[in-house]
Amino acid sequence: MRKIKNVIKWYMKSGLFHPAVTILLVITTLGFYNVLETYRDAMKYTMVYTIFELTLFPLYVLSTGLHLARSPIIIIFEVNVFKDWRSVFLGKLVSFVLSWIPLVSITCLIAYATGEHQLIVPLITKFIVYTSLLAPAILLKSQKAALLYFITIYMLIPISAPIVLNGAIQAHGKIDAVLSLLFYFMSPIFIISYTDYTDIPAFKGYTLSVVISALIIVASMEMFRKLEYALESAH
Numbered sequence: 001m002r003k004i005k006n007v008i009k010w011y012m013k014s015g016l017f018h019p020a021v022t023i024l025l026v027i028t029t030l031g032f033y034n035v036l037e038t039y040r041d042a043m044k045y046t047m048v049y050t051i052f053e054l055t056l057f058p059l060y061v062l063s064t065g066l067h068l069a070r071s072p073i074i075i076i077f078e079v080n081v082f083k084d085w086r087s088v089f090l091g092k093l094v095s096f097v098l099s100w101i102p103l104v105s106i107t108c109l110i111a112y113a114t115g116e117h118q119l120i121v122p123l124i125t126k127f128i129v130y131t132s133l134l135a136p137a138i139l140l141k142s143q144k145a146a147l148l149y150f151i152t153i154y155m156l157i158p159i160s161a162p163i164v165l166n167g168a169i170q171a172h173g174k175i176d177a178v179l180s181l182l183f184y185f186m187s188p189i190f191i192i193s194y195t196d197y198t199d200i201p202a203f204k205g206y207t208l209s210v211v212i213s214a215l216i217i218v219a220s221m222e223m224f225r226k227l228e229y230a231l232e233s234a235h
Contacts, residue, residue, distance in 0.1 A: 003083070003084050003087035003091075004087045004091045006082060006087070007078070007082055007087050007088055007091025007092070007094075007095070008091050008094055008095050008098065010081075010082075010091070011067065011068065011091070011092070011095040014067070016064060016067055016068075016095055016098075016099055017099065018063075018067075020063060021060070021063050021064060021099070024056070024059060024060050024063065025060065025102060025103055025106075028052065028056045028057070028060060028103060028107075029103065029106045029107060029110065031051060031052070031056065032048075032052060032107050032110055033110045033114070035047045035048055035051060035052075036048075036110060036111065036116055037114060042193060045189070045192055045193050046193075048119070048189055049161075049187070049190040052189070053126065053158055053187060053190060054155060054159060055155075057103075057126065057127075057130075058150070058154040060100070060103060061096075061099075061100060061127075061130045061134075061150075061154060062150050062151075062154065064096060064100070065130075065134050065137060065146070065150055066143055066146060066147060066150070068092045068095060068096055068134065068137075068138070069137045069138060069140060069143055069146035070143070071141065071142055071143065072141055075088065075138075085224065085225065086221075086225075089135075089138065089220075089221055089224050090221075092134070092138055093131060093134065093135060093217065096130075096131055096134050097131055100127045100130065100131075103127075104123060104124060104127050107123055108120045111123065118192060119189070119192070121188075121203075121206050122188040122189045122191075122192060122206065125184075125206045125209050126188050126189060128209070128213050129185055129188070129209060129213050130154070131213065131217070132212070132213030132214070132216040132217050133153050133154070133216070135216055135217045135220035135221070136149070136216065136220050137149050137150065138220065138224060139220060139223055139224060139227070157186050157187075158186055158187040158190065161183050161186070161187040161190045161191070162190070164179065164183070165179070165183060165190075165191070165194050165197075168197075169194075173197075174197050174198070174199060175194060175197045175198045175199065176199050177199040177200055180198035180199050180200040181200055181205060181208055181209075184198075184200065184202075184205030184206060184208065184209050185208075185209040185212055188209060191205070
């Protein structure tokens, strides 16, 4: 635990919360409040999906995620410094969680204060999923690869949600279990408007998303162990 704390301090001191992140936090929270207060009914969730799930939330986690996705040379250096590959891996994830806790806390409070209670669980799920999807990025060989991965997984796949879900409803009158689970996982905010059509109930969908997130983290940690980083920590 002490080594993990040292890793977290390392990332904090190296610019995890740089000014751009703070500015983005302020813009996002103010915008979130404005949207919830300005729009009504279905349009409200459409705006939350478009402005936040597709744009501001991904930009926020991108800004911190790229700070944690390092080249193999730097990771080997970090493992040599802290003498424990597990602490480096878990320290990255915990640092990432700490980076988004202020954003999630404020947006959930705004959702609660404005009476949009059904947004709270999807918001929390969204950032748990973000964390699980950071774990494979730690395994990548460069920040360029991580950037491409983040854009694809954080932005492009959620963009497909309206097309895929509306197509499924038009074709079958419902959204089957596989697609339901995929978008509970990848686009938990957008799917709020489609829960009447999903084969999986909302609570079960969000719960399974958290379980899948945990499995991704465990699998990524095991892959990290099998790379050269674990060998470095043994020296």
